[in-house]
Every structure is written in structure tokens, then in C-alpha cells.
Amino acid sequence: MSILKKFDLTGKCALINHPEQVYGREIAAGLMDAGAKVWFSGPDLAALEDLAGALAEEGHEVSGIFRYSQGTREAADALGEAVKEEMPSLDIIVENSSGMHMTGWDQSFEDIYRQLTVTQTGVMLTVQSLGRVMVSQGRKGSLILVSDYSALVGCDPYNYIGAPEDAEEDFSADYGFVHGSYVNYARQTAGHLGLYGCRSNCIAYGPLSCTKSAAFEENFIRHTHIKRLANAEDIAGIAVFLASDASEYITGTTIPVDGGYVAK
């Protein structure tokens, strides 16, 4: 098979959980460009419909939307059943919940616990339920856990000089914990999914250019090898690769997509 054909996602169906969070839109467009049919799931139907509408204007038609409030087994199992009923297959799962982190370091226990019920318990239940559907099909499947560079390194205080709002957002109680938790979760889930011919990987994205202040951007790119923040194509390329058969011998790993930030 031509290597380029291995990147082709025609005939594959993907579910993106929480596509409204950062990176979700770019991943959705990328998977559709590569030929996949894409479904969305998330709690805020209006936000998902708005995103689907915006993507449609660019020529990317979302195939369906599941309303899903992550955090309980009942909801996760219901999503699994709905996916089995509506989607022809489940070849690609993109778990994109990690963007829902807190803002600010000092938090009450209740707020931390409430947040982690969605981004930890909820993610496990989503992966458990959708993983069950994926392995039951006897097809090669790919789970992609979306994280960011803070999974691999701490936030450098230098980057926040002159960028207090970015500092308040990134130095939150759960930020490093949640992003980093997916690194070994990719290895762990790869062990189970591998028994069924399916894969699991994590992407550690660098910041997307439109989401940060000018001061942060200037500081951050000084520490990259490729002197800029990530753009939409950077986000999409790696997602298509990990979703496709071009990466069929890659599992359990975390790939930084950050212009070389964690490489130095």
C-alpha cells in the first residue's frame, strides 16, 4: 500500500468528546479533511451545534452530535449505546476534555473534586465505555488522549512575565495534574486495547496561537526551536497521523507537538 494511502481515513468514523474545548475544532477539521466521518459529544448542545455550523461553513459537515454530560457510568454507558446505534463503526476516539481546567492556584476541596469528577472520573468512564464499543467491533481502533505540553514539563515562570492573565489560568490547582495524568493513562490503556488490536496514544500540544496573550507568545516562542506557537495545521496533522493506519505500530506513547519546546 502506498504510504500516503495509510493516512486516508475514508470509511472510518470518529467521535470527538468535548470538541468545543481548545484543539477540538482543528482536530475535527483535520479528520474530516482526511476522509473520516466525525461525530461530536459534550454537555452543551448549543456550543456543539455552533461549532458544527462554523465547520459546515468551511465545508466540513459533522455527521452527528450526542448530548453527553461526562461524570457518571449511566451517562457513559448511554453514550456507548447511542454510538453503537447511530455510528456505522467507532474507529477513532478523541478524548478532548483536558481543556476544561480551573483558573487560579488556591481552590476549595469541593471545587477541585467537582472539576476532577469531570476530567478524571468522567474521562475514565468515557474511555471505559467507548473502549468497550471499539474493541467489540474486531476492527483496528485508535484512542487519542488530548493533552498539552504541561504533561511533560512544568510551566516556566519566565513565560508569564508581563502575562498575568495567562499565569492565573495556567497556574491552576489541577492544570499540571490533569494534563500529566493522560501520559501514563495512554500507556495503561494501550496495554488493554492492544489485546484487541486497538491503540492508545496521547498528544502533548503546545499552545495554539490564538489562545494566548502577545506577551506570553513572545516569551514562549523564545524557548521553542521553531519560533512560533502552534497553528491549526499543526494540531490537525498529528491527530490524522495517530488516527490512521500510518501509525499502526505506535501505541502507549505521548507525542509532543510544540515546536521543540520540551526538547530543550
Add this chain to the structure above:
Amino acid sequence: MTTQELFSLKGKVALITGGRAMYGKGATLALADAGADIYLASHTIESAKEFVEELKREKGVKVEAIAFDQGDIASIENLVQTVIDKAGRIDVFVNCSRILPHGHGGTGWEEDPEAMDDGVRINTSASLYMNQLVGRQMISQKSGSIITFGSMMGLIGIEENNYGGNPQMAAGAHGHIYSLDKSGVTSWVRHAAAYYGRYGIRVNALCPGGLRSDRTNPVFEKEYSKHTMLGRLADGDDIKGPIALLASDAGKYLTGLSIPVDGGYTCE
């Protein structure tokens, strides 16, 4: 200062949770050997009190047991405030207490949501909150060392061969919560080191491998040991040196680290 003096914790106040058994016991013994004043927080206060008496007798250190329940936030707040009221400061915090979210029925991939919730509520959320409470005190002191426990299972995935084809043991390894939590700890220490560094506070994790006990399955011990460089499980002494290093001024330029203490298991 001599190297030996750098390892001394004389005059330092240490709070340790889960310091009565398994790795926690080794950590407490290390703090005692280094001369720290110790507050030992435990879910099992009677056994902790026995251990405290033994420490006083054999090590001659100032040590006190405090009952606490990591599943009860008022208890956590009371613990930290009690130590501050009694000692006026906290120089070393060893966050070692973890509940085992078992006993809910499902194992492996089908782990029960109750087990996941226990893990996220008690091991993750309460632990992060407790670090914040201690961190506030350390900020006021402009110094401190937080040591939390990751695991080699937060650094690598499943090795099926370790379970010798025993489906029950293997199922345990396929669970979700332990790996997710321990991986988060490894990342969190870098995150917290970045935040607390400006206040002179260091944050590190120890990531131990399997500890041999009288309950260790012999098949597991044999198979697991093959994957270590040193050919054995950990014993009770193996954690002591790393604890003394990270707690003391001997480790005063170490922060944001997750140090595997696993006989080389994760370096292959």
C-alpha cells in the same frame, strides 16, 4: 557544612500522612533517623500510637500521632492546623497516605465508578487540597519541602508477563484509576515546583516499585524481579535514603522531580 550535616533534619518539623505501614513506615523511620520532630497522621490511630512509642523508645525523637481521615475534609484541615498550632511551622510534608479504591466489585477495564470516584475524591482531590493547605504555611515561612508519592506504575504501562497468566492478578493491572492518578502526580510535582519555587518551596515525588511483603504473590515476585536491574522487589529500607535526601538540605537544589526507586524497573 559537612555532607552528613546536610542530611540532618534536627530542628525541622515534619508532617507525614500514611507513615505507619509499607513505604510510609520506611519514610517515618528515615525522618526519625535524621532527627526531625515528626507528626504522624494516620487512619489507624491505635497502631500509629504503638509505632510512635517504639520510635520514641528506639530513636529518641519527638513524635506524635494524630488521627486523620483523608476522606473527610474537616479532618484534613484540622490536621494541618493542629500541626501549625503545636509546632508553629511545617518544614517537610511527606504526603504518603493513599486509600486503595478496591472492594467495589469491578476490576480491570470494568473497574467500578465507585472505585474511580474514591480514587479521584480521596487520593487526588483531597491530596491536592492538603498540599495547598501545607503550601500556604510554607509560603509564609518562605521555605519547605513537599514529598509526594507517585509510582513506577505512573511511569510505565502494563507488563502482562508479571502476572504469570493469572487472570485475577492481570485484571487488577488493567484498572484505570491507579495509573491515571500516579501519572498525574508525576506531572503535578513539575507544575507545583514551578509555582512554589518563587517561595523557596521544593516539590518532588518518589516513584517506588513493588515492595516485598509477606503477602507478595511468589509468581509475581519472580516475574517482576526479572524486569528489574537489581533482580528483586524493594525492601523496607530502600525508600529511606531518597526520603532523607529530598526532605533535607542535601536535596536543596532538587525540585520538580519524580525519582523512580524501583531497582531499575523503568529504565529498561
